[in-house]
Amino acid sequence: MSDKILHEDQKYIDGLAENNTFIIQTIYDKFAPKVINYIKQNSGDVYDAQDVIQETIITIYNQAKQKQLQLTCPFDAYFFLLCKRKWLNQLKKANTKEVTINEEILSKEEDAQVLSFESTVFENKEALFNEMFQQLGEACKELLKATFKIKSMEEVAKSLDISYAYARKKKSLCIGQLTKLVKASPKFNQLNY
Amino acid sequence: MEDQDYIMFEAYLSGDLSADELNAFNERLNTDEQFQKAFKMYRDLSSHLEHNITNEQESADFKANLDVISNQYFNKIDDPIGTTTDESGKSNFYKYAIAASVILLLGIFVFNQFNTPTYKDYNNFEPISLTVRSSDNAIFNQAEQSFNAKNYEEALVAFNSILEEDFSNLEIQLYKGIALVETNQFEEADDLLKKLSQGNSAYKHKAKWILALSYLKQENKLACIETLKTIPKEAEDYKRAQDLLKKLE
Numbered sequence: 001m002s003d004k005i006l007h008e009d010q011k012y013i014d015g016l017a018e019n020n021t022f023i024i025q026t027i028y029d030k031f032a033p034k035v036i037n038y039i040k041q042n043s044g045d046v047y048d049a050q051d052v053i054q055e056t057i058i059t060i061y062n063q064a065k066q067k068q069l070q071l072t073c074p075f076d077a078y079f080f081l082l083c084k085r086k087w088l089n090q091l092k093k094a095n096t097k098e099v100t101i102n103e104e105i106l107s108k109e110e111d112a113q114v115l116s117f118e119s120t121v122f123e124n125k126e127a128l129f130n131e132m133f134q135q136l137g138e139a140c141k142e143l144l145k146a147t148f149k150i151k152s153m154e155e156v157a158k159s160l161d162i163s164y165a166y167a168r169k170k171k172s173l174c175i176g177q178l179t180k181l182v183k184a185s186p187k188f189n190q191l192n193y
Numbered sequence: 194m195e196d197q198d199y200i201m202f203e204a205y206l207s208g209d210l211s212a213d214e215l216n217a218f219n220e221r222l223n224t225d226e227q228f229q230k231a232f233k234m235y236r237d238l239s240s241h242l243e244h245n246i247t248n249e250q251e252s253a254d255f256k257a258n259l260d261v262i263s264n265q266y267f268n269k270i271d272d273p274i275g276t277t278t279d280e281s282g283k284s285n286f287y288k289y290a291i292a293a294s295v296i297l298l299l300g301i302f303v304f305n306q307f308n309t310p311t312y313k314d315y316n317n318f319e320p321i322s323l324t325v326r327s328s329d330n331a332i333f334n335q336a337e338q339s340f341n342a343k344n345y346e347e348a349l350v351a352f353n354s355i356l357e358e359d360f361s362n363l364e365i366q367l368y369k370g371i372a373l374v375e376t377n378q379f380e381e382a383d384d385l386l387k388k389l390s391q392g393n394s395a396y397k398h399k400a401k402w403i404l405a406l407s408y409l410k411q412e413n414k415l416a417c418i419e420t421l422k423t424i425p426k427e428a429e430d431y432k433r434a435q436d437l438l439k440k441l442e
Contacts, residue, residue: 054260058255058259
């Protein structure tokens with residue numbers, strides 16, 4: 001992936017990461033109508049579309065912020081696939097009524113398929129990480145919050161009244177603990193590790 | 194993985210390994226698949242925590258901004274006016290009503306040309322709607338009702354308790370700004386509105402407009418003019434701002 005050329009639409013990704021109001025508005029103006037149409041044609045309404053689009057944009061923002069998103073295809077195709085997959089997953093979960101899915105000819109863009117799939121995995125990962133973080137012991141939670149908020153380990157140690165070496169060791173063990181929790185979760189298999 | 198491995202991961206990520214240790218680390222990364230997998234997960238978790246904890250405020254700002262833009266967009270496409278093709282007598286009524294109100298507005302406009310503008314000419318704020326998406330929340334309900342009933346003292350109490358829970362809610366901050374101006378708490382209002390107008394949210398231009406109105410109410414003509422001039426063409430209140438500017442200059 002890294003040897004591929006960035007698509008010019010990377011500007012949307014960067015704009016989201018910068019919380020650029022103009023870019024966000026442009027994304028709505030240019031790319032929302034197609035998603036709204038699709039959801040309306042597939043058992044949803046405009047409110048469903050609003051939620052799906054908003055959640056999708058937050059996923060892209062989170063991924064972009066962690067510098068894990070390099071667009072090698074048009075934003076349009078990527079964004080649509082991501083919204084579409086999210087909507088189909090929601091329909092599957094709800095599963096209350098007979099679902100009619102109007103398959104249409106999808107973009108043949110292979111990159112868009114791959115990238116949107118990676119974003120879906122990323123989203124699942126984030127959700128599981130959040131869930132598992134809540135299961136950590138209070139001491140670990142507190143220490144991790146402090147280390148990532150304060151940055152300087154010396155200050156963290158001081159604020160928690162422990163030695164620098166211990167604070168640092170504790171940080172790695174707490175993240176280690178978290179990796180074990182994540183691995184033990186039944187949802188771990190969806191994460192592509 | 195052993196505790197020792199996690200300690201190594203952390204040292205690697207913070208760039209604290211010596212050259213020898215680094216070589217050994219990379220070697221193991223290339224040959225030991227379990228080690229590599231565990232490291233990838235550690236790295237991802239670390240990056241996740243950093244994003245979620247370090248950038249908590251930034252992310253909250255982003256979400257608040259996104260919320261506004263999303264609502265603006267969907268309100269626009271939901272808006273039945275402009276999409277109705279109703280050609281019955283009812284729509285004629287609206288045509289006349291609109292014509293009548295245009296004439297009325299023109300009258301007010303001409304009349305106002307000969308008067309010094311005051312805050313009262315401009316403080317007809319649109320009703321706010323906070324409960325569409327969080328209808329279960331009593332405090333949002335109270336804030337909305339008090340604000341729309343122009344009971345700004347009570348609205349302020351509600352806004353404050355919302356902000357206690359969610360201090361980065363920019364929409365509420367803006368409405369709080371309006372309520373502060375209405376209740377003549379100018380110092381706090383101006384501080385808040387300045388902060389909002391210097392930010393990068395969808396509310397920044399609205400905040401400038403309210404700030405200008407605050408100065409107008411304080412009869413600080415110069416500051417009002419200066420603020421009005423910063424409202425750009427694409428802002429929703431541009432026309433009103435220009436109109437007020439003409440009257441002041």
